[in-house]
Structure formats: structure tokens, C-alpha cells
Amino acid sequence: MLQALTILLVYQLVGEVAARALGLPVPGPVIGMALLFLTLMLRGGPTESLRHTAGTLLQHLSLLFVPAGTGIVLYGTRLADEWLPLTAALIGSTFLTIAVTALLLKALGRRSRHPETPQ
Amino acid sequence: MSGDLSEIWVYLSTTPLLGLTLTLIAYQAAFWIYKRLDFHPLANPVLLAVAMLAGVLLLTGTPYATYFDGAQFVHFLLGPATVALAIPLHAQWPKLKAMAGPLTLSLFAGSLTAALSAYAIGAALGASRESLMSLAPKSVTTPIAMGVAERLGGLPSLTAVLVIITGILGAVGARYIYQWLRIEDHAVRGFAIGIASHGIGTARAFQVSEQAGAFAALAMGLNGLVTALSLPWIMPWVEALLKR
Numbered sequence: 068m069l070q071a072l073t074i075l076l077v078y079q080l081v082g083e084v085a086a087r088a089l090g091l092p093v094p095g096p097v098i099g100m101a102l103l104f105l106t107l108m109l110r111g112g113p114t115e116s117l118r119h120t121a122g123t124l125l126q127h128l129s130l131l132f133v134p135a136g137t138g139i140v141l142y143g144t145r146l147a148d149e150w151l152p153l154t155a156a157l158i159g160s161t162f163l164t165i166a167v168t169a170l171l172l173k174a175l176g177r178r179s180r181h182p183e184t185p186q
Numbered sequence: 187m188s189g190d191l192s193e194i195w196v197y198l199s200t201t202p203l204l205g206l207t208l209t210l211i212a213y214q215a216a217f218w219i220y221k222r223l224d225f226h227p228l229a230n231p232v233l234l235a236v237a238m239l240a241g242v243l244l245l246t247g248t249p250y251a252t253y254f255d256g257a258q259f260v261h262f263l264l265g266p267a268t269v270a271l272a273i274p275l276h277a278q279w280p281k282l283k284a285m286a287g288p289l290t291l292s293l294f295a296g297s298l299t300a301a302l303s304a305y306a307i308g309a310a311l312g313a314s315r316e317s318l319m320s321l322a323p324k325s326v327t328t329p330i331a332m333g334v335a336e337r338l339g340g341l342p343s344l345t346a347v348l349v350i351i352t353g354i355l356g357a358v359g360a361r362y363i364y365q366w367l368r369i370e371d372h373a374v375r376g377f378a379i380g381i382a383s384h385g386i387g388t389a390r391a392f393q394v395s396e397q398a399g400a401f402a403a404l405a406m407g408l409n410g411l412v413t414a415l416s417l418p419w420i421m422p423w424v425e426a427l428l429k430r
Contacts, residue, residue, distance in 0.1 A: 072266065075269045075270055076266055078272075079265045092415060093410060094268075095265070096264070096265045096268035096269055097268060097330075097411075100268055100271050100275075100407060103269055103272035103273075104272040107272060107273070112276065113276070120270070121273040124263065124266065124267045125274070125399070126392070128388065128389035129213070129230075129231045129232050129389040129390075129393075130231075130235075130260060131260060131261065131264045131267055131385075132353065132385060132386050133235045133239065134253075134258065134261040135328060136232055136236040137209075137243065137250065137253065138250060138254075139240060139351075140240045140243050140244060140250050141250050141347075142347045145344060149317050151311055152308045152310075152311035152312055152317065153321070155307050155308075155311055156321050157324065157352055159307045160300060160307060161355045161383060162355075162363055162382075164296050164299045164300040164303065164325060164381060164382035165359070165360055165378045165379060166378075167295055168293075168295065168381045169363070169367060169378035170369075171291065171292045172285075172289065173369055175288035175292065176285060176288045
């Protein structure tokens, strides 16, 4: 657990340093994720403890968005001023994006392989 | 006695203990409700917990900054959790690789739809330019969205809130869209929610299945990259085109 958490933090740290040093537009943790992914490909998979710790963290991924989400209390008036265009744009665009992405991927996937073929 | 109580309150409101404890209690209460309602998407735990905490802050007149002093310990874990997404990604790699072509095309289509449809709907209903530029990157993870909004002339702090609302909307609404469009494959379901609703959508996808979660995580990471690289030059071009 402690070792696995240290590994995750080290990859995040390396990601943050790389993002800043190279001026990359992507946040450090995302680069850390890519680097850990490459390491797993080379090693052939995670250790049991890393798999377990990652599973525990990801199981409660929703919790981690709660502090930032509560920041909505700061923007009550601004959201109220333009509530109609903002609400319509957020709902319309989010649902349209899900629909377009899913329909296209389904259509393309069907063309490139049999959908029911197990991997 | 009431003097003692207010002293206790003064003490508690200056330590991080209260904000941290309240966050954990609110989330567990929210998750209990979510579980009791058989993981119904409308009972999204982020939505419920944020509503409870926002209510407590507004009722007690507690500034958000005071709350965040404690809650930042939870917030911090987003970093290592993002790194940890590499593990499900690795586990699902054979299937991801087999779908590389379709995934790439859907990524670009979804990324463009997210930014352009938000801009178009907002503009049609009279949103200010600042709001439109804050809306455009709303489908990607907060740090990328804030950076893009700043470059476009939006308000990064407003973007942070729009990003969270987008995430919750996707997590709440996706199932109905999938039922309506008859999308059953968990790979497709996960990928689409990851494109539209970043980490909050990904969290919801992991509650459905590991496969959906891995595809959502991949979509979230790739859309962050595509949006960060493309929006700073696409949006000024769209604006110039519309002004003519």
C-alpha cells in the first residue's frame, strides 16, 4: 500500500516536472499516467499491491471531485446572470457530444470488426 | 455554556479538521443514498455531496476558502488517482488497440462537437464573449480547461465550475442517451462519457464496469490533449468566421 502510493506519487512528480520543464500543455498527472502505462507495458503488468491500491483509489474517484465541485458556491450570482445560455449550452452540448461520439464509434466499430467477437 | 460552544466553533473553523471530516461524511451519506437507490444515475454521489456541502457552507456563512483548507487533502488525491488510471488502461489494452482507428476518429469528432456545440448554443442565446470562451473547453479535465479558457480570453475560475457541472450532467444523463440510441457495448459507452464528461464521467463509468472505466479514462486523457492543442487556434478562427 505504502510502496504503491509512493510509486504513484513519484510518477506524478516526474510528470509535473516534465510538463513544466518542456512547457507541455497537458497536466503533470496525465503525463505521469502515460509514463506509468509505458512502464507497465515494458514490465508486463502491475504488482499485486499496485493493482490493489489503484483499485481502492479509483473506486472512490467520485469523492475526489467533491471539494472542487463545492466551489460552485462562489459563482452563484454569475451563473444566475446568464443562467439560460449557460444551462442550455451545458446540457445541449454534453448530451450531443455523448451521442455523436457513441454513434460514430458504434458505426465505425461495426464496420471494422464483428461486434460480438470476444477478444 | 453558549460561550464555550462558540469558542469550540471558533477553534474548529480555523483547523482543516472540519472541512475534511465534513467532506468524507457528506460523500459517504451521498454514496449510501446512491447505493440504496440501486446506483440510479440521478442520485449521482458527486451531485448529492456537493449539494449537501454547499448547503452547509451557505447556511453557516463559512467561506469556501476556509472549507477548502481542510478539503484540499481529498482534492490532492486527484493527482495520484489520475496516474493510477494507467492500471485499468493497461488491463484493457488489447481491446483498445483493436479499436484504435474508430477510437481516433470518434475522439476528433467528439472533441469538436463538445467545443463547437457549446459555443453555438451559448452564442445563439446571447451569452457574453467571456462566458462563451469559458464554455468552449468545458468537456476536459479542470487544469487543462482552465489553461485553455485563459488563452481564449475566458474566465478560468468560471470554467472550473462549468467543467464540474458538465461532468455531473454527463454522469447523470448518459444512461438515458444510451438507452434511447441503443448503445450497449461498454467500450463505446465508456469512451463517449469520457470524451464529454472527463473525470466525473470516468468515475461513473468505473461504477458500471472496469471496461467502461478504462475506455473513459483513455478518452478523457486524449480529449484533454486534443483540446489543449487545437482549441487555442480553432476558436479565434470560428469567431472570425461568424463576424463576417
